[in-house]
Amino acid sequence: MPNPNTSSETLLDALRWRYATKQFDPSRKLSEAQIKTLEETLVLTPSSFGLQPWRFEFVTDAAIRAELLPHAWGQKQIVDASLLVVLTARREIDEPYLDGFIEDTARTRGHPVSAIAGYRDMIAGFARQLSGQHLAWNTRQVYIALGQLMTAAALMGIDACPMEGISPPDFDRILGLSDTPYATVVACPIGFRHADDKYAHAKKVRFPASAVIRHR
Amino acid sequence: MPNPNTSSETLLDALRWRYATKQFDPSRKLSEAQIKTLEETLVLTPSSFGLQPWRFEFVTDAAIRAELLPHAWGQKQIVDASLLVVLTARREIDEPYLDGFIEDTARTRGHPVSAIAGYRDMIAGFARQLSGQHLAWNTRQVYIALGQLMTAAALMGIDACPMEGISPPDFDRILGLSDTPYATVVACPIGFRHADDKYAHAKKVRFPASAVIRHR
Numbered sequence: 341m342p343n344p345n346t347s348s349e350t351l352l353d354a355l356r357w358r359y360a361t362k363q364f365d366p367s368r369k370l371s372e373a374q375i376k377t378l379e380e381t382l383v384l385t386p387s388s389f390g391l392q393p394w395r396f397e398f399v400t401d402a403a404i405r406a407e408l409l410p411h412a413w414g415q416k417q418i419v420d421a422s423l424l425v426v427l428t429a430r431r432e433i434d435e436p437y438l439d440g441f442i443e444d445t446a447r448t449r450g451h452p453v454s455a456i457a458g459y460r461d462m463i464a465g466f467a468r469q470l471s472g473q474h475l476a477w478n479t480r481q482v483y484i485a486l487g488q489l490m491t492a493a494a495l496m497g498i499d500a501c502p503m504e505g506i507s508p509p510d511f512d513r514i515l516g517l518s519d520t521p522y523a524t525v526v527a528c529p530i531g532f533r534h535a536d537d538k539y540a541h542a543k544k545v546r547f548p549a550s551a552v553i554r555h556r
Numbered sequence: 557m558p559n560p561n562t563s564s565e566t567l568l569d570a571l572r573w574r575y576a577t578k579q580f581d582p583s584r585k586l587s588e589a590q591i592k593t594l595e596e597t598l599v600l601t602p603s604s605f606g607l608q609p610w611r612f613e614f615v616t617d618a619a620i621r622a623e624l625l626p627h628a629w630g631q632k633q634i635v636d637a638s639l640l641v642v643l644t645a646r647r648e649i650d651e652p653y654l655d656g657f658i659e660d661t662a663r664t665r666g667h668p669v670s671a672i673a674g675y676r677d678m679i680a681g682f683a684r685q686l687s688g689q690h691l692a693w694n695t696r697q698v699y700i701a702l703g704q705l706m707t708a709a710a711l712m713g714i715d716a717c718p719m720e721g722i723s724p725p726d727f728d729r730i731l732g733l734s735d736t737p738y739a740t741v742v743a744c745p746i747g748f749r750h751a752d753d754k755y756a757h758a759k760k761v762r763f764p765a766s767a768v769i770r771h772r
Contacts, residue, residue, distance in 0.1 A: 344570035346562065346711035348593040354560035355600040355704075377564040379765045384571040386706055388720050390761055392768065399772045445761045476692065483696045484718075487703020488571075490602055495562035495711070502700075504604050515772070545606055545661045549595045552608065556615045556731070 351495070356544065358494035361501045361529075363537035364420040370531060374498060375423065378530065381492040382425075385485040389463050391441060393433060393478035394485060395522045397426040397515055404514060411510035412527065417501045421529030426511060427486055428522040429478035433467040437521070475523060482525045493530060503527040567711070572760065574710035577717045577745075579753035580636040586747060590714060591639065594746065597708040598641075601701040605679050607657060609649060609694035610701060611738045613642040613731055620730065627726035628743065633717045637745030642727060643702055644738040645694035649683040653737070691739060698741045709746060719743040 370378075375398070382396050399405055405419045412418045430437065442460045446453045453460075470477055486502060493500045504526055511517070511524035533540050586594075591614070598612050615621055621635045628634045646653065658676045662669045669676075686693055702718060709716045720742055727733070727740035749756050 341569060341573050343713040344566070344573055344711050345713050346566060346570065348589065348596075348712070350560070350562060351708055351711055352593065352596055352600070353557060354562065355597065355708075357557050357560055358602070360602065360606075373564065377568065379769050380564075380568055381571065383762050383765050383768060384568070384760075385703070386574070386576065386718060388718070390576075392763055395768050395770065397770050397772060401772050404772055444763065448759050448761045450759075480696055480699045483699035484703040484706070487601070487700040487705075488707045489703075490700070491704045491707040492567055492571075495560050495567055496564070497559040497561050502602060502604070543664050543666075544600075545664045546599050547608055547660065549599050552599060552610060553595050553612050553614055556613060556617050556620055 354494040354497075355491070357497075358490065358499070359539060359542070359544065361417065361421075361499040361533050361537060362539045363534040364417055364422070364499065364529065364531045365534040366420045368422065368532035370422040370498065374496065377496065378423075378425070378489065378493065378498075381489060382485055385488045387481040387484060389466075390445070391433065391463070391481070393430040393437075394482050395428050396485070397428065399424040399426060399515075407514050408506075408511060411507040411514070412503060413505050415503065415505065417503065417529035418527070420531070421501070422531030423529070425489070425528045425530055426515060427482050427525050427528065428517060429475060429482045429525045430521050431478075431523050432474045432521065433470070433478070435464070438463060438467065479525050486526055486528065489528060498530060499533045500528055500530045503529065570710040570713075571707070573713075574706065574715070575755060575758070575760065577633065577637075577715040577749050577753060578755045579750040580633055580638070580715065580745065580747045581750040582636045584638065584748035586638040586714065590712065593712065594639075594641070594705065594709065594714075597705060598701055601704045603697040603700060605682075606661070607649065607679070607697070609646040610698050611644050612701070613644065615640040615642060615731075623730050624722075624727060627723040627730070628719060629721050631719065631721065633719065633745040634743070636747070637717070638747030639745070641705070641744045641746055642731060643698050643741050643744065644733060645691060645698045645741045646737050647694075647739050648690045648737065649686070649694070651680070654680060654683065695741050702742055702744065705744060714746060715749045716744055716746045719745065
């Protein structure tokens, strides 16, 4: 595979172009190919130990989205964006999950499970020591996925609005997650900005590099 | 600004090319321009409310990195990579910080602070309700930055290795952060893979899209 070589200009122009979209154009829809790319972007997200302790709900159903709306402070992006992605994290890193991950790793790389028994034991020890904080740890991994998703969308010229202001228990109930291993973490409506969204033209507010980067 | 239009192939090829680099080539250095782009990528990272509750330590000093090494399980990427980025989060979202952010927002957008007093009050209320969990919340924001940083590096053909296996209190001590508002969260050595790193050729392990994406 050749080395990637996207230019700084391409990258930074995309990051400057993006903003937390307040108003989506409900008439503009993502193509099937764009949705597939966003899926694959999430699948490829790095995670600690490669554990991928997450699942992503791609919600297009209008009735479900209308039901979610009041549990997101009525923010209309929930219903207006072409796609609503709800990022969820595993509540636990339990032994069956870990075994499934180890089997997948062994199968992918063509060696027996026994060849990575030490790796499995290390992760199991880490998970025991994390006891009671699995959801918090998994949630941080999900935020890597959120970062990668927003960056990828921007590069593709697709708008997004990361949204923490939601009620995870209500999202869980409506999405049928309450009694599953997965819990709602954060939402991200994705689509295309409305021509009327005045926030698209607001100057981006960022501290200067001199305030947030220290060279040592 | 024209719409970004990076192709799916360019994006996904970069995400498939990247891996958690185990062995960096110490002789290959990032250019000044590449470092500036990584800085700007971090500066532009989205965060909830735009609060940017972070600072990023760019460590090149060999003596500091040698001192950090034993507090990262001796993982040689700490000393071998061209650049070591240590991502830190604010311990608190306190009133002076919030005031500084609001002033920066008002100045950037050319309106008086009073015009966004309601916005300030909303964030202050949120921060009060988060009492005791500021570092945890800010840490999640830092993971967005980690995701954006890794995605950006991959697109530029630059290698990285996200690294949670470090001792934050020791990093804080060595980096002089212990009595500051910022706490070490995660490290990310950045540079170029060594030709001998056999992990560069290991098959990437990911659950299939059908296992982690659900369409509703």
